[in-house]
Amino acid sequence: MAEITAALVKDLRERTGAGMMECKKALTETNGDIEAAIEHMRKAGMAKADKKAGRTAAEGLIIVKAAADGKRLVMVEVNCETDFVTKGDDFRNFANAVGEVALNSGANDIDALLAAKMPDGMTVADATKALIAKIGENSAVRRMVAYNSDNILVNYLHGTRIGVVVELQGGTAELARDIAMHVAASRPQCVSEDQVPAELIEKEREIYTAQSADSGKPADIIAKMVDGRIKKFLKEVTLLGQPFVKNPDISVEKLVKDAGAKVIGFTRFEVGEGIEKKTVNFAEEVAAQAAATSK
Structure with missing residues (x-):
């Protein structure tokens, strides 16, 4: 021995x-x-x-990396279970390393990123498992987006929990950053009305019609009321329809148009959005444990 x-x-x-x-x-x-x-x-x-792997990982970091020539920009969400872990060097170094791999590997979707190699030769997927073993929490490289363009690409990070990427044709980097900040604050779902899914509009129309059914107003008046609410809804969910956060007297559409620019697209990530978090009632949990040990 x-x-x-x-x-x-x-x-x-x-x-x-x-x-x-x-x-x-x-x-x-x-x-x-x-x-x-x-x-x-x-x-x-x-x-x-x-x-x-089955434990909920709804905390984490948003990582953004950009190429030196400005023509490629990636954003990645890396998750863990607790906010405490996000402050540790192990998790932060891993998340930043994954961001670099996303930028330099040419990966354009999450599957390609998970299969890409880390500097030590491990795939991102295997490196994630190694991280889980090291920190003792479930972790995941949840999603990524990659922009490859000659247009203006700008990102905005609000802390480490919200990240936005904007692609702007024409205009300036400063304008693109203002739009990115607006997206972070106002959460538009898409750029313009033509991008809103028809089924979503129809669903809203059904809801508004049902709400107005008991108003006692004639059908033609109700139809006009519903049309008005649909128009309001479309302005609320589209970037161009929203009032600009830094100057609510103008819409984002007017801001962009006056600058001779066009918003090609944007992506907004917020840590943990869409993940159902388990709610724990600690009083009930302790009571259950106490009851179990008393038997």
């Missing part, structure tokens, strides 16, 4: 980031072979990661 020295344990800790006792145990099981110990820990870590 090879001697498991403190120096050997220290070397394994530095290479894996794992705890001292975990490193010592791995070295003992592999008879002091550090390379075998690393492989053993990776396999064990992957198994642990698979067990944590």
